Amino acid sequence: MTEPGPHDVALELERLRTAVETGFARIDGRLDLLAQRDDQTDKTLDDHEQRLTALERARWPLPSLAVLVGTAGCALSAWQLIR
Template sequence: MTVPEASVAVELERLRGTVATGFARVEGSLAVLVERSDRNERDLVQLRADTVKDLGELRADHGKELDELRADVEALKKNRWPLPAIGALTGVAGAVAAAFALFAR
């Protein structure tokens, strides 16, 4: 083994160490990201379960009131004025009055 080959071998070994260190850092960063992702997923599942439970409690507590409100809204919908029909009748009455006034001269 000559001197240039020895220095090349030393540089290759140093490069191997640098690459191994870089891979270790990348693996550590990926492990942190995976842990955060898992924690976020668990938090999301817990939040969804809490939300469903809270909605169920609200519906149980106020279900009758909601049904009464729905019935009131339906009654109001049935008793509302037919505004498009009234507008059409008003337009026709105006046209008849205008025609009558035009031909009455």
């Protein structure tokens, strides 16, 4: 078996460097995609929070209206009994 020469070592190091750069580029692309998906998820979560808050605000008058209608019904019944 022959000893590898400096040219062979340099060639293998260049191949290794190319493989590492390709791997880093692939990983960088995947990280960019994950970051983009994370941003989209954050926007979706914020949108859902806003919608939930709006629903909670819109819901509070319903119990108040039920109390008012019940009170009006009781008052009307009492007025008819008295009359």
